[in-house]
Amino acid sequence: MRNPLLDTNFEACTKCTICTEYCPVSEANPAFAGPKQSGPDGERQRLRDASFYNETLKHCTNCKRCEVACPSDVRIGDVIALAREKHAKRSFSPRDAILSHTDFTGSLCSSLAPAVNFVCGLKPARYFMEKFLGIPAWRTFPKYSWQTFRSRWFNGAPPQDEYDETVSFFHGCFANYNNPSLGIDSVRLLNALGAGVRLLEEERCCGVPLMASGFFDDAKKNALANKAEIERALEKTDKVLCASSTCVMTVRDEYPDVLGVDNAAWRDKFDLLTRHAYRLLERGKTPRFKPLEITVAYHTACHMEKLGWSAYSIELLKLVPGLKIILLPSQCCGIAGTYGFKRENSETAQKIGEGLFSDIRDSKAELVVSECETCKMQIEMSAGVPCENPVTVLARALAG
């Protein structure tokens, strides 16, 4: 098999260091040597001798802002992820296993949702979690939903066969276990744009939290399973859509680049929901929106920045009458998926997000809009302003 490192273009690095300039972690945590040192520079050393691997690579949040900044098209985040996969010391951590195996944790917590949500709100329980698992007690946990999105769907979804076209919907873990209304809103929006929706027969976590905690083998298993399901879905529909920026980035880019799972045959057909919605709009589908007299602040999540597709969501939001949109400067909120849930990172995570939080508070927006589910958790906790996916905002504005 071809060495994936060779595809990272790491030799194109001109050492300009702009990646480190843009790295949210380098600024907040001096222990991290920065993307240039950890990525292309470090790789040359590691190719000589594995003893040059530095455990500080774990500080990388895989936000990909370095890759966006790089003028030489070096896939710096991938270099770091591949190095971690190859060299990082593996030690089993129950916390990391719980946080990263979202399907397992999600189905367990959903089935016990009221109890889990209640217990996770209790001080002694949080003390226990901090003490024994290393999850900071002050960190707000996402609520689990009593009924998953999938079970709701299969227990009475509106009929989907009366539309001109059908698309497949990849709901992602967060919509399934924590925020089923995002799944429902996605379906409503697509229906309003004249597209019927079907789910994949089976869906697993895209794998991003697994990679973040070093479970590369499990991530690859999920990737292969999802690949098979996506290919099956594409026999019946032209597109597989997902509302979460991170799931989209992972399935499109991380599958081939980090996990070595080939998706060339269908990469372009796995799309961000708002991007496809915009295309439907271009094709003349016009949903009817009712006025929504609120001010929202649009936050560009890191993986949205990497995809480069914020404009699609923003253009859609502009169609809602009365909606006032403030564009926040693109910056990392610090949570980076499960990163901020780990005690050793939590301080860095909050420090990274400070700028964004004060921008949000200064904006006086009533609602923050972002495609990323963990940005939502972080922003709601740290800036004290609710945060929703643009799909939810658009669905709320749908007339009738």
Added chain:
Amino acid sequence: MNNEKLFLGARKRVRETDAIIIGGGATGAGLARDLSRRGFECVLFERGDLATGATGRNHGRRHRGARYAVTDQVSAEECVKENSILRKIARHCVEETDGLFITLPEDDLEYQKNFIVACRAAGISAEALDPEFAKRLEPSANQTLIGAVKVPDGVVDPFRLTVANMLDAVSHGALCHTYCEVTGILVENAVATGVRVRDNLSREEYEVRAKVVINASGIWGGRVGAMAGVEVKMFPTRGSLLILGHRLNRLVINRCRKPADADILVPGDTVCLIGTTSIPIKFEEIDTTVSDREEVDILIREGALLCPEIETARKIRCYCGSRPLIADENDKTGRSTSRHIVLLDHETRDGLKGFVTISGGKLITYRLMAEMTTDLVCRKLGKNVPCDTHSVPLPGSHEPPDKILRKIAPLPPTIKAAIVHRHGDMATDIAAEGASATSLVCECELVSAAEVEHAVDTLAVRNMTDLRRRVRVGMGPCQGELCMSRAVGILADKGVCPPSGCPGELASFLVERWKGIHPLTWGETLRESEFIMWLYQGVCGIGPSDLEPGRVPGEAPGEAASTETPPGAPPG
């Protein structure tokens, strides 16, 4: 190892000594070590920096004799023996990588059989591998190979080796005078009695008397011989090497055929290099010869046959040196060269007492060459002291790396690994505390400010290029883009150059680096050099006019004016 910090840079002048060594390559440094350990006073004169001739620039990285097994049994045996010694005495300069001799479809498999037989005869364990196994063992090797032989092999860092020898010599009383050029040999009544020297830094000239004058000046041996009125016939051939951006291979990859152009790919430090070519040049050209584009083409084309990735991999630089090939004394026609060690006692050969030439050989046999020469000096001066350079480790090689690593606990693992790789047990002399210990000067090669300060303080650094040879500053893919401005600041702080001399120092380093970049200016290498130009010419305003008149790029200011213009234009 004693705790006394070794120091190379002393410029203590003496009027008289036992032996004068001309040339600061591996042989000269090895000689200084051997002579001083056997109780002789000696002074080494080198017109530039240590390891600037063939030692540092001509295919010096491989150290097993397998390559010569078929064509040159004597050299092969010498290499085998010296290699096993180096593994003991210079472990911080040597890396065991093992080597692969591959046979491609266009090569004759018969050669492989002869090769294995010849290797074994020379005492080299050679093992034919199943081609499929060989491909998996070294995935970067050409996957069309039809045969492969694995031999023990490794690489040696010539700069580190030379400096370690010199440090040991200095600790035994030898004097190391770099940037001191021998301008004449004093001959009285058919006896060489000393040398006339010009200090290229202060431009002062003086004379030093000695009982023996040893010409260890490699390819310049002919010129030095002529100063003493004896003929030493050299056959300069240019050998070019191409450095690639990172290690493509783990094992040294060779073609299993008669040695030819560009048939060896050697991993070393953070890079790997493909070499070499062999082009006869005129003696007058030895100081100015540069690789041409045709050689670059040969190196890439032939190199890609060893390792196809060479075609697309980033090329950092192309450089060349002159092989110190010396005429075979046994050949009356004077046209053939000797591949072996040539030790000329000019007393018996030319009737000139007190003058000795040591030449030929290989980098790997430098110690043996020094031993043979010192034995001769012993006979001449009537001293009978046995050689111990084969059993006593060099400074830096007293302790194994894992033990040294434990001694320098507080540093980040990458910096720790880098300094132990470069300095062996001398890494403990480098400050491990304070901001300079963790601030990187050269990010490509992981050189901390503390390491630069250590080199400037103790390793006779007179300019940026010397610093590069000591600690690899500016040897990475960017060729000094970020580190040179940081390093020059430290040089100025330490008084190596005045603050006003910094632009000149940078210009000199830029031009010297450009020399090796300009045959490769396409693709990533071109982008990088453009970026360097924006930074140093565009932002800092440094240009060719900052170079002191007459200064040879890469060498110290005050260097005797050389009329040759530097090859290639400076950037911009």
